[in-house]
Amino acid sequence: MTDTMHKIAAGLERAFATHGFAEPSVEDLRDAAGVSLRTLYKYAPSRADMVLAALEHRHGRYLSHLFDELPDAPEAALDALLDRVGTWMATETSHGCLFHGAVAAEPGNERLRGVLSRHNAEVARRAADATGLAGRETELLVIMEGLTQAWALHRDAAVECAKRLGMSLRKQDA
Template structure:
């Protein structure tokens, strides 16, 4: 990804995360991306492409946040991973999961549903790998998604509960 495209995607991600997918005008998105309208359309020719660019950027940031530098021991990796999800929720997701929000805003978009599926599958697959829970991707995804949903109401107690559930999963 070029430096310009990265800057555009970061600005679009911020704009959509702060204001949702319906509210920002193209001019608002241009301003958030910090480029001219011509440059914005050169890199993202449609609003749908703008949303996908924002989600790709978010995906990369989320994977880096969750998985870079995790402890090697599976139980420690699980605890750290769930702590990091809690930290992400505290700092990045005032309005919930951006991927689910994008699909909710345009439920007929196969591209968005595919992006959501790819994002969740990669997160669950990598989580299973680092925690020694291969074959338990769906269970891990349910725990992680439950944590993201419960965070708004229960914060650190949601993280604690997710850790207990994760530790209870049998390893193959």
């Protein structure tokens, strides 16, 4: 990704995360990206491309937040991973999951559904690898997605509940 595209994608991600997918005008998105309208359209020729660029940027940031420098021990990695989901929720997603928001805004869009599916699959695979729970990708994804949904109401209690559920997977595999 070029520096310009990175700058544009970061600005688009912020704009959509803050205002949703329906509200920002193209001018708002241009301003958020910090480029001219011509440059914005050069790198993202349509609003759909702008949404996809924002989601791709978010995907990379989320993976980095969750998985960079996790502890090597599987039990510690599981705890750290779920703590990091809670931290992400506290600092990045005041309006809920950006991927689910994009699909909800345009439920018939197969490209968006594909991005969500790929995002979830990669998160689940990497979580299973990091925690020593290979073969439990679906269960880990349900725990992590449940945490993202429950966090708004239960915050730290939701993180602790997710950790207990994660540890129950470890016990079942023992």
